[in-house]
Amino acid sequence: MLTYIKESVEELRNNVTWPTRAEASNLMVVVAVFTILFALATWGVDELFSKAVKFYFDKVIN
Template identity: 80%
Template sequence: MLTYIRESVEELRNNVTLPSRAESSNLMVVVAVFSILFALATWGVDTVFSELIKLYFDNVLN
């Protein structure tokens, strides 16, 4: 287990490169925009299905 941890730390130090601050900021904006768009799409589909279910049960019960 210790060997695995040592090798993992060594790999992180030697082989992993972090993006620049500017690139990280740009990627954060992209993720935020797509998250908001996905949330709005989910809300829209949920609203449509909710209304369809209400219409269905209003017609079945009356």
């Protein structure tokens, strides 16, 4: 296990290409925008199904 951790740290130091601060900021904005859009889409579908279930129980069952 210790060897694995040492090799992982070594790989992070030498073989990983880290993005610049500007690239990381841009990617963070992209992730935030898509997260908000996905949350709004999920909310919209939830509202749609909620209204459909309410309609079903109000009109179809009664």
